[in-house]
Amino acid sequence: MRSIFWHKNPYDLEKTENLFLEKIIENMLFHYENCQEYRELVESLGFGTERIRAITSLEEIPFIPTVYFKHHRLDSVPEHKLLTRATSSGTSGNKSMIGYDFPTLWRALGMVQSIGKVHHFWSIRPCHYIILGYEHKGFLWGSPRIEEKAVAKTAYGFTFFAPALSRTYALKYKDGDYVLNLEEVKKKLLQFSKGSTPVRIMGFPFHAYWLLTAMKEEGIFCPLPKGSMMAFGGGWKQYYTQRADKETMYALVKEVLDIPENMCREFFGAVEHPILYCDCPKHHFHIPIYSRVIIRDVDTLEPVPHGTPGLVNLLTPMISSAPILSIMTDDLGIVHDASECGCGIPAPYLEILGRVGMEDITTCAAGAQRYVQSMMMEDVK
Secondary structure (H helix, E strand, O other): OHHHHOOOOOOOHHHHHHHHHHHHHHHHHHHHHHOHHHHHHHHHOOOOHHHHHOOOOHHHOOOEEHHHHOOOOOOOOOHHHEEEEEEOOOOOOOOOEEEEEHHHHHHHHHHHHHHHHHOOOOOOOOEEEEEEEEOOOOOOOOOOOOEEEHHHHHHHHHOOOOOEEEEEEEEEEEOOEEEEOHHHHHHHHHHHHOOOOOEEEEEOHHHHHHHHHHHHHOOOOOOOOOOOEEEEOOOOHHHHHHOOOHHHHHHHHHHHHOOOHHHEEEEEEEOOEEEEEEEOOOOOEEOOOOOEEEEEOOOOOOEOOOOOOEEEEEEOOOOOOOOOOEEEEEEEEEEEOHHHOOOOOOOOEEEEEEEOOHHHHHOOOOHHHHHHHHHHHHHHO
């Protein structure tokens, strides 16, 4: 899959359309042959080897709801070939756990290299990192069996875009749990504001909002050196109803830290779909060549046209270690044409509207998907 994941232009969807379908069919066949649970699932939906090979549209690919992975662990390679595992944040109590083998991580490296270049994350200038999230508990190669939240791995990976002089975490790992320590973060920000080294801040938007609001109320303003950056990732989780709009967030970042809006970025992704979506200068998540997004009607699960809201179905052939080539999220979203953005990136972009309850998803009826939904209902009882 080097021709996709090491492609120089990560948003050239038009030229990679046929190759993407070819690779996702190859990926589906691999999981069909190497994961018994996945084979039983797709066979129950009427898919065997011959029908898989005859697929002509991405819409035909059977999807698995993300809630399924919160109750089942699916692997397509032996345990000894898994270099690491990542878990979802688990705000609802149950967590998805996905393992990654070397081929998967190699493809991911190509993706990160290309996305980072297009969005100007790579730099040879050292900086200080502040992670408004979980402390990274171990190194990939030093602790090959470590299980860790995907957002912690993502944030740690972010610290390699430029040489790290220091890493400060808002959530420190202590005695088997994480402890929030925003006071230490405040002290570091004040310290770094007196120097000339850029600071890159990465983390949950709700932690950033709490921190910056508290600093503003306390009269603490610390303009950071030129070249500093604020990056948000992981979403608002259980605080979604309390979320601040982007304009408010960027204004707060500018007021307290003097980081301009063009140095504020946001990431979107999921442990069940570990593709790096990075917002453009107009703060839209354009769909990279490593994935495709299908929006489905909430009642019929049939695909809907661009500009129509529905459930977000994400597809990628990147992962060989687990059958997560097509997953149905509990997000509501819209896919917009690239022309509606105007930033110059030719790919359409995904707008996330919010989340629906899993009960709403499992009551959707759509023929071939009933088997998957029946499993979901059994698991949530």
